[in-house]
Amino acid sequence: MATETIIQGAILVLTFVMFWAIKYLSQRGLNKFRTKHRATLQTQRQLIQASHLLARARTTTKKSQSQSLAKTALIEADDVISISPDDAAGHIVRALALDLLGHQTAALKSFDTALSYPRLKSLSVGERADALVKRAEMKLAVNRRRRTDSAIEDLEEAARLAAGTDTARLFRVLGECFEYKGLTEKAHWAFNEARKAQ
Structure with missing residues (x-):
C-alpha cells in the first residue's frame, strides 16, 4: 500500500512537472516567435518606407528636397540593417540612397555587402x-x-x-x-x- 501511494505521488509530481514544462517551453517559444515576427514586420515597413522615399527623391525636381528624401531613406535603411543585417534588401536600399546622394564608392561597398554570403540567399534570382x-x-x-x-x-x-x-x-x-x-x-x-x- 505504501509503495502504491509513493508511485501515485511520483506520477502526480511527474504530471505537474511535465505540464509546467510544456506550458513554460511553449510560452517561451511563442514569445520568441512573436519577437522575431515583430522585427520582420518592422523591417518590412521600414523597407517600404525607404523605397517610397527613394522613389520620391528620384522624381523630385528640387535638388534640396531630393537630397533630404534620400538622407531619410538612408536612415531607414540603416535601421533595417541594424535589425536584420543578413537581409540583402536593406543593403541594396542603402546603396541606392547613397548613390542618389552622390556617394558612389560607399554605394558600391553596400552593393558588395548585399551580394555577399549569407545576404545573397535572401534575394530571389x-x-x-x-x-x-x-x-x-x-x-x-x-x-x-x-x-x-x-x-x-x-x-x-x-x-x-x-x-x-x-x-x-x-x-x-x-x-x-x-x-x-x-x-x-x-x-x-x-x-x-x-x-x-x-
Missing part, C-alpha cells in the same frame, strides 16, 4: 540579377578604366540569371562595356540583344 546590373553600372561610374572587366563579369552573371526576362538595360550596359574595351563584335551583339528585349 530576379532581384540578384537586378542588383548585379546596378552594381555593374556603379562600378563603371566609379572607375570605368579599372572596373570594366569586373562589370562585365557581373553583367554576364546577371544575363545567366535573368534568362528569358526583360534584359534590355543589362545588354545595353554590357554593350557599352564591350565597346569601351574595343570588342566591336561583342558590342554589336549586346546592343542587338538589347533591341530585341525592348
Whole structure:
C-alpha cells in the first residue's frame, strides 16, 4: 500500500512537472516567435518606407528636397540593417540612397555587402540579377578604366540569371562595356540583344 501511494505521488509530481514544462517551453517559444515576427514586420515597413522615399527623391525636381528624401531613406535603411543585417534588401536600399546622394564608392561597398554570403540567399534570382546590373553600372561610374572587366563579369552573371526576362538595360550596359574595351563584335551583339528585349 505504501509503495502504491509513493508511485501515485511520483506520477502526480511527474504530471505537474511535465505540464509546467510544456506550458513554460511553449510560452517561451511563442514569445520568441512573436519577437522575431515583430522585427520582420518592422523591417518590412521600414523597407517600404525607404523605397517610397527613394522613389520620391528620384522624381523630385528640387535638388534640396531630393537630397533630404534620400538622407531619410538612408536612415531607414540603416535601421533595417541594424535589425536584420543578413537581409540583402536593406543593403541594396542603402546603396541606392547613397548613390542618389552622390556617394558612389560607399554605394558600391553596400552593393558588395548585399551580394555577399549569407545576404545573397535572401534575394530571389530576379532581384540578384537586378542588383548585379546596378552594381555593374556603379562600378563603371566609379572607375570605368579599372572596373570594366569586373562589370562585365557581373553583367554576364546577371544575363545567366535573368534568362528569358526583360534584359534590355543589362545588354545595353554590357554593350557599352564591350565597346569601351574595343570588342566591336561583342558590342554589336549586346546592343542587338538589347533591341530585341525592348
